[in-house]
Amino acid sequence: MDTTPQVTKIDLLIEARWIIPIEPAGIALENHAIAIDAGRIVAILQQSEAHRRFSPQTIERRPHHVLIPGLVNLHTHAAMTLLRGMADDQPLMEWLQHHIWPAEARHVSPQFVRDGTRIACAEMLLGGITCFNDMYFFPKAAAEAAVEAGMRAAIGLIVIDAPTAYATDVDDYLDKGMAIRDTLRDQPGINFCLAPHAPYTVSDRAFGKVLTLAEQCELPIHLHLHETTQELRDSERQFGVRPLERLHRLGLLGPALIATHAVHLEPGEIAHLARHGCSIAHCPSSNLKLASGIAPITALLAQGANVGLGTDGAASNNRLDLFAEMRLAALLAKAESGQADAVGAHQALHMATLGGARALGLDEEIGSLRPGKAADLCAIDLQDLRLSPCYDPASHVVYVASREQVSDVWVAGIQRIKHRKLTADNEIELISLASLWQNQIRPRDA
Template identity: 70%
Template sequence: MNIDLLIDARWIVPVEPVGVVLENHAVAIDAGKIVALMPRAAAAEAFTPRVHRRLDRHVLIPGLINLHTHAAMSLLRGLADDLPLREWLENHIWPAEGRHVSAQFVYDGTRLAAAEMLRGGITCFNDMYFYPKAAADAAVAAGIRAAIGIVSFDFPTPYAADPDDYLLKGLAARDALRDEPLISFCLAPHAPYTVGDRNFARVLTLAEQIDAPIHVHIHETAHEIEESIKVHGVRPLARLHRLGLLSPGLIGVHAVHLTGDEIALLAAHGCSLAHCPTSNLKLASGIAPVSELLHAGVNVGLGTDGAASNNRLDLFQEMRLAALLAKGVSGRADVLGAHQALHMATLGGARALGLDAKTGSLLPGKAADLCAVAFDDLALSPCFDPVSHLVYVAGREHVSDVWVDGQARVEQRLLLGIDESELIKLAALWQNKICPRDVT
C-alpha cells in the first residue's frame, strides 16, 4: 500500500490502551491520519511510504495538548514578575494590555507562542484571549491545532464594548474559520469575578447552540472565593452550578481551592479541569488537589497558562511538576505516576476539548499529531523505562520532530516554515513599544 509517511521508532507510547509501550514498531500515516501501528518488519512489507523516517533512539508519543494558555501574552513574558495575582493583573497586566493589545499584537504574540510550543512537542493549545480571529490566523500560519476562546468580560476593553459585543465578535471569528481543519472554538468567559450572571447565561445558551466547551478560570485564589461569598452568597463553583454551567462541556482552569464536596460535584457532572502547576506556584495561588480529583474520576489535563505568568510554554515541565507535587502533597510516591502524567498532557486535554476522537492518542483513524523525543543524550542514559524518562528526565530540548495532521512542523530540532530570527526581531520590536513605561 502506498502511503505518505512511515515512522519507525525505538519505542511508541500510544497512550491508548493505558500503560502500553511498543518496542521497535512503526506508525503508518496517509492523508494526515494514522493508518496503522505495527512491528517494523511487518510495516516494511505492508507499506511503500513516500517518506520513511527512522528514529532508532527515540520515543514517539501523541502530540502534547496545552489545555490552558493565553498565547499572545508571550509578548508580556517577564513583565511585572513576583507579584500576587490581583496586584499583577490589576496594576500591571491589564493596564499594559489596555495600552498595547490589538489584532496585530495578538497575531504576533500567538505566532511567537506557537513556535515555542511546536518546538516543545505541543501540537494543540486551548487559548483564551482577545481578538480570536487574529489568534486563529496565527495558529493556521504556524500549522498548529488550536481551540480558540470566544472570550467574554462584563467590562469594556479596547477589543469589545460590552458582553454582547465580545460574543458577537467571537462568533464572527468562528464563522470566518469554520472550514479550517486545525481550528475549533470554546466559549471563554474569563472568570466568575469578571463575568456576571446574565453574561454566564448567554454563554451557556451559545455553548449549547454551537456544541462548544466552556473554558473558565475557577477557584484560583482564596481571595476570589471570599469575594464571591460576599457578593453572591456562595462560592464560585456553587454559583456556576446554580447557573447550570456544570457539565461534561466545562473546562475549569486552576481549581486550586476545592472542598471534598466540590470535587464530588465536579465528578458527578463530568467536568474537566486544566491543571497549571507552574503558574499556580509562581503566583502563590496554591496547589490543586490533583490526586483527589483523579481518585474521584475527574478528567484532568495540563496547561501552562500564559507566558506572562509561567514564564514558559513547556508541558514537559508541567508533567514533571504535576507528578512531583501530587506525590509531595499526598505523601504517597505512587500517586500520579508517569503514565498518568503523560495521559494528562495528551488524551486528558483532548477529552476536555471534545477532540478525543481526533487527537490525544495514537490510534488508527486519528489525526497524525505526533512528537518524537530523542533519547540520544547522556543525561537520558541509561533508559529502563521510556515513559518514566519522558516525565522525570526529558525536557522540551529533547524533542526532535513534530507532526501536526501528518505534516512535519519540526524536523531534527528545526522549525519548518517558521523563521525564528524574524520572530525574535518581532518580539524585540514589541518589547521596545511596551518598555520602559509598563515596567515598574
Template identity: 75%
Template sequence: MHVPIDLLIEARWIIPVEPADVVLEDHAVAVNDGRIVAILQQGEANTRFFPRQRKRLAHHILIPGLVNLHTHAAMTLLRGLADDLPLMEWLQIHIWPAEEKHVSEQFVYDGTLIACAEMLRGGITCFNDMYFYPKAIAGAALASGMRAAIGLITLDLTTPYAADADDYLAKGLAARDALRDEPLLSFCLAPHAPYTVSDQAFTRVLTLAEQCDLPIHLHLHETLQEIEDSVQRFGIRPIERLHQLGLLGPGLIGAHGIHLNMDEIALLAQHSCSIAHCPSSNLKLASGIAPTATLVKQGVNMGLGTDGAASNNRLDLFQELRLAALLAKGYNGQADAVGAHQALRMATLGGAQALGLNDAIGSIKIGKAADLCAVNINDIGLTPCYDPASLLVYSAGREYVTDVWVAGQLRVANGHLLETNEIELINLAALWQNQIRPLNV
C-alpha cells in the first residue's frame, strides 16, 4: 500500500552532510508536513510512497539548505557605498554616519527583503542576523518564507534605534516576545563587539542568555587593532575578557575569529564555542585570514557567514565555501587542510549547531525540517563529475541553484523566486540609492 506524502524529491546525487563524507546516488527524499520522513533508493520510494508532488532532479546534487551564520541583511542597501577601506575607517567615517542618517524601520525591512531574495536564490535557507529593528528583520524574513535567527543587538552607543544598552535589550526582548511563536524564527542575543559593549552590559546579556536559553552572537577578534585596544583599555585580550565575564560557552558565536593564538583556540574548544568564518569579508577589509584548519583540528565548531553586503559584497555562501577550503590550504601549506565535505559541513550543519538548531536543520536526515537546495550540474563548466562534493565546492556557484525548499515549501523554482517580485526589489533598491547618495545629474 502506497503511503500518501506531500513531496518526493528524486535526485541524481544527495549529499546529506550527516553522516559525514557520504554521497547517495539515485536516492529520493520523502517529505510530509514540512519534515523529512524517509531517504531511500528511488525504486523503493516509488513502491512505498504516493506523493502529491514529485520533483525529479536527474542532473542535480541535493544538499541541505545553506546556513548563513553571520550577516547584517539590511546593509544590502549600503552595498558598495565605501569600498577598498580598512575596517575602522570604513565603519567610523562612512558606514556609521550613513546609518545614523538613514537607518529606520523601513530601511531595515526593505534592505532585509532584498537580502532574503539574494540569499534564497543562492540556496541559503537560514540566516543569523545582527542589526537594528529586529521586528522589521523578522517581518522581511517571514514575507520571504525564509528561516532566520534574529539578533537582539546591544551597544553602549546611542543610535536612532535605542539610547543605551538597557534600551536595546528591552526593545529586543519585546520583539522576541511578540514573535517567539513563529516557527521559522529563532533568536540570539547580539552584543555587537567587545569594543562597543561594556562589562556591565555583557553581564546583563549573559544573565538573559541563561534565563532565556539564547545563543550570544558577537564580532570577535576581527582585527589586530581591536585586540590592541582591548589590551590598552582592559589589560587583556577580548577572548580572555569574555572568559573572565563568563560568556564563553556552547552558545557563543564569535564572528570572524581571525587573530587567535593557540591558547585562545584551546579556550574556545574547551568551552564548545563556535566561530562564524567570513573569508570574503575578512579579505576585502584586509582584516586577515582565520586559522580555520587549526580551529577545526582543535574541535571548535565552524560555520560560514557572508557578513553584510556592504563588506563582502555578495550574500553568496557558495563563494564562501570555496574560499574557506582554498584559504585553509594556502594558509597551512596543506592540500587536505579543509576538504570539500568539511567546507560543506561548515555551511550547513556547523551553522545550525552554532544556533542550537542542529536537531531541526543543517543536514538531510529523517525527522528534520525539509530545508533543501538543488544544484544543477548539467553544464559544460561542471563536467565531468568524478566527485559530487568536490564539484559542488570547487566548481559550482550559486547561479546553478535551481530549487530551494524551506520547511518543505518551495521558495525558488527553476531559479526564480516564488514569493518575491525581483523587478520590484530592484526598483526599491534604486529608490534607496537615490536617498543615500543622490545621483549627480
C-alpha cells in the first residue's frame, strides 16, 4: 500500500513568523503558513507540514513578519481625501456648515469622487486596510475606484433631506442608489449599505423608506448617531426625544444598524443598542479632533455590542490609518473606564477586523483567517530596532507598530501591496492627481 501523502497543488503559500487568525480568539501561531488557492484560504498549518501537503505555484516567505486579516475600515468618506486638512481645528457643525458643505457644493462631482477615492484606496491598502465602508455622493464613482484598486468596499447609498449635485430629494437619492446596486450587485468585492446621513439631516419619512428597502433587500443601515451634544439638544427640541429613541420608535434598531460615533450614550441607551444587536463604528481620532468626546466602548463591549473601527474621512481625522485607531481605541478605553485591562490588544485587533466584517454582514467571508474564507491578508514587518524586542506579536501590532511597517497586502489572494509598494497603481501619478485638485480647490476654499 502506498502511504505517500497526497500533495495538493495550490496557487500560493505564505510563511510567516507569526499568524494571528482572530478566530480562535487570543492566539498567535508561530512558524505557520497559510495555503491559498483560487483566492481562498485552504489551510493554516505548521510550515513543515505545509511543505509535505502542498505544492504551491508561488511561495512567499516572511520570516520576521506577523500575518493578520486585512483590516476593515467600518466608517469613512473616501473621496474627502481631497479635502484633507482643510478648515482644521473647528467644532463639528462649524466645520460642516461653514467649510465642508460649501466646498462640496462647489466641487463634488463624479470625477471628484472617483479621484478622491482612488487616492484613499491607495492610502488604505498601504496601511493594511482591505475593505472599507463608505458614505458619500456619487457612490457609483466610488465603487469603480475601489474595483480599480482591487479593494473590497461596502458602498453607502447616501440619503439626505437636501438637494445636492448628486440628487434632488429623498426619492431621487434612493432611486439612484438602488439603480447603482442593481448595476453592480454581481461585481466581486462590492457590497452595499443604505446610508441615511444622520438623524439631523434625514426626516421620518425618509427613514421609513430606508427601513423598507433595507428589509426588502437585506442591506445594512449605516448612519452617524449621537456624535455631539448639540445633536442631542436639537433632536430633543425638534422631536421631543433623543435621536436613538427616535430611531427606535421608527423601527430602525436591529442587527442591520451600524451606528457611527455613538459618543454620547446613557446607560440605558448602551443596553438598548446591545439588546437590539446593533453595531458601533468607533472613530476615536475623529471624535477627539472634532472635540465630540470619548465613546463608552468598554460599557458597550461589556453589554455584548459588536464594535468595529473606522477612520472617518481624511478631512476630519486626517489619516485613513487603522493602526492609529487600534492603539487609540485601546488607550482611550483604559482611561475612560479606569481599567488597565479594558480593550486589550487582541480585542482591538478584533474590532479592526472581524468586528467590522460582522457589522457589514461579511463575517463569513472576511475578518478572520480560517479555511474557506477569502485570503485577505496583511503582513507586518517586525524586524526593526524601533520594534525590538517582541514578546507578544498582538501587543506589538496594536501598541508599537504603525502602518509604515505594513510590507504586503493580499485581497482575495491577489497581492495589492508588495514590499511596501502598490502593485496596481502609481504613487507618483496619485500624488500629482491630488495636487491638481488642491490647486483647483484652494483659491476659493482655503
